[in-house]
Amino acid sequence: MPIELGSVTAEMMVTHALNGAQRQADASANIAEQTRLAYLESKEKISVREAQAMQDVRTSGVAREIVQHRSVQNQPA
Structure with a gap:
């Protein structure tokens, strides 16, 4: 037996679903960016350490x- 929803309730459900999907996409993009930045930061740290080791x-x-x-020079002749 299908449940009858009013047009306002159906529109609200669609809006909430779309907002949830957008939040999930934003979270995924944020995680990807944070992962990329962490990789670049670790790569930079390794480069600095290698440069310091070469200087040493x-x-x-x-x-x-x-x-x-x-x-x-200090040896006796």
Whole structure:
């Protein structure tokens, strides 16, 4: 037995359904954007860490060369 709905009630149900669908689409878009931003942020952090590690390697090499050079200079003849 079908339920008879007035035109106002039917329009309200359609409006609520459309609003719910829009909220769900907005939430999905928000999650996708937050995921993309988190990925880019982690990628940037990794790039910064790699750059710092490379700088440490260069600095360590230069420091090692300086120490070796100084140790050779201070040797008695």
